[in-house]
Amino acid sequence: MKQTTVSERALVLAPRGRDAMVAAAMLAEGGIEAVVCDSLASLIDGLNAGAGFVLVTEEAVATADLRPLSDWLAGQQEWSDLPFVLLTSRGGGLERNPAAARHLEVLGNVTFLERPFHPTTLISLVRSALRGRRRQYEARARLIELRESETRYATLFQTMDEGFCIIRFVDGPHGPLSDYVHVQANPAYERHAGIPNVVGQYVRQMVPDEADGWVDLYRGVLTSGEPIRFERELIATGRHLELSAFRVEPRERSEVAVVFQDVTERKRAEIALRELNETLERRIEAAVAERQAAAEQLHEAQKLETIGQLTGGVAHDVNNLLTPITGALDLLHRRSADHDPRMARLIDGALQSAERARVLVSRLLGFARRQALETRATDICSLLTGVQDLVTSSIGPSISLRVECSQDLPPALIDPNQLELAILNLSVNARDAMLEGGILTIAASHVRVDALEVSGLAAGDYVRIVVSDTGTGMSAETLARAIEPFYSTKEVGKGTGLGLSMVHGLAGQLGGAFTLTSAPGQGTQASLYLPLAPGVAAANGLSSDSTLMEMEPLNILLADDEQLVRIGTAEMLRELGHVVHEAASGAQALNRLIAGEPIDLLITDYMMPGMNGAALAGRVGEINPDLPVLVITGYAGGDLDIGLPQLTKPFRQADLARSLYRLFHTGETLPTDCA
Known part of the structure; x- marks a missing residue:
């Protein structure tokens, strides 16, 4: 009979007279389909087509060769035990019909019914046989479902990508349920865990150093019935595993199922990412600190620049104050040196104090980086x-x-x-x-x-x-x-x-x-x-020569907005024999030149309101390109980038005389006594 065949029909084998037709009619009257078979071979064909039970008479099997039927019955599937109703002529059981023992041995699941019988009795017996057959069909369905489930489980077990195993807890040397053995493991187990042939191995043999931790985890699942999901490193193989575990029912089996996968690469990536984040945080902190330091340095640089500007401005004003003082003292010293030695000494002391003040101002200009350093090769x-x-x-x-x-x-x-x-x-x-x-x-x-x-x-x-x-x-x-x-x-x-x-x-x-x-x-x-200097070191020290250079008298236009400076400078020039025309601003000086006054030289202060000395020199160049110009400055230490001769405040009469000499004797060497 085919595995898929489910039939409740009756097969009737009764070769004597009209017995088969009568039995089929009784069954039909009881609502049971019946098929009459004329031989044992046709009965077997009917069995292959499907049947709920077989109604057979004793004479049909008494002398027949029952081996084909016996073979068929022996080949039934495990769920099937085909019921027979055997109609006997005398006696219903083994105690009254000894020949029935042979029939019982061949037919197996057989019920004896002695003739004559009441139709109701027959219907009752066949319905009982059908109920048993239906239970067999139900068992067959459950077996089919179970086998299909087992097939699916086996397929999943063998092909799933995750590692899978069943572990069974046993009592060990450390106490009850202190060890477990692997009873099942799929092929992916070795790939993920890195341990081959685990079936039959005990955890305390596999990883003795870390067995306690694994036993505690899975024993908790077994005793509580609560599934868990966790990550853990299998130290023996150096792999990070992501695992899930649940209890296999019933509890008495003491089994836990474990599903896991190797997440080592992901874990390493997470660690690398965390380290990268920490590195980035440190780099950001360093960048912020560097930026803060740069901001502080910029602030300091701006502060230094501001202080430098302030210092340079103060130095300019002090130089303007020192210039008339130094000039006046120099003139007084020249006039009194020969006939009033005491006065000469006092004036010389004042000149020395003025020189010290000049040096102090030069130091301030050096701090403000506004002083022209007189660098040279020095030993x-x-x-x-x-x-x-x-x-x-x-x-x-x-x-x-x-x-x-x-x-x-x-x-x-x-x-x-x-x-x-x-x-x-x-x-x-x-x-x-x-x-x-x-x-x-x-x-x-x-x-x-x-x-x-x-x-x-x-x-x-x-x-x-x-x-x-x-x-x-x-x-x-x-x-x-x-x-x-x-x-x-x-x-x-x-x-x-x-x-x-x-x-x-x-x-x-x-x-x-x-x-x-x-x-x-x-x-x-x-x-x-x-x-280092490229040349040979020169002798140290400054010349203290105060010899006045002799020159032809000049018509000089002197422009300076500071009245005391202008008066003092004019007096030094006049004592040198020159004619001086004074102007209190650049505009006044320019107007006098435009008016056509005969001027041989323009001496102008650099820092003047309205029009500074450089601007004045530019305008003068447009009017009289051949007119020499000397710029006096107390601000930038004679290092202005204006392309004009410069004289630094404060200055003495000899300094002024040497500047005029150089201006009108370009390319000539100063006399030895004036160098």
């Missing part, structure tokens, strides 16, 4: 020797001075006066840091600086002057602000806070650098890096 060893006495007298007897200079030190391209002031300034700072005495060392050497070794300094050869002391030193906070203008740790009235700022500004102007290193209790080391 640093000679300069240090020359300034040694001044430093010694400035630092006092409680401090020992040591001057060290390397042999064959190349000349440096510097302004000697400014460098002397810088060394003196650093020495005084060192003195103030050694209240109870100490050692001050000034050392000069030839050094090679690599790129980025010193901030703001290009790679190359330099002369380095190091001024070091054994004083109290500075904290990191003080060191960070040491070169800030007007910052000072000294008491009020004992320091301006400009000293280190001026040294720093001088180093920058010279194309070098200035660095400070210090620590509390370890003294301070100030280093000046100075560029």
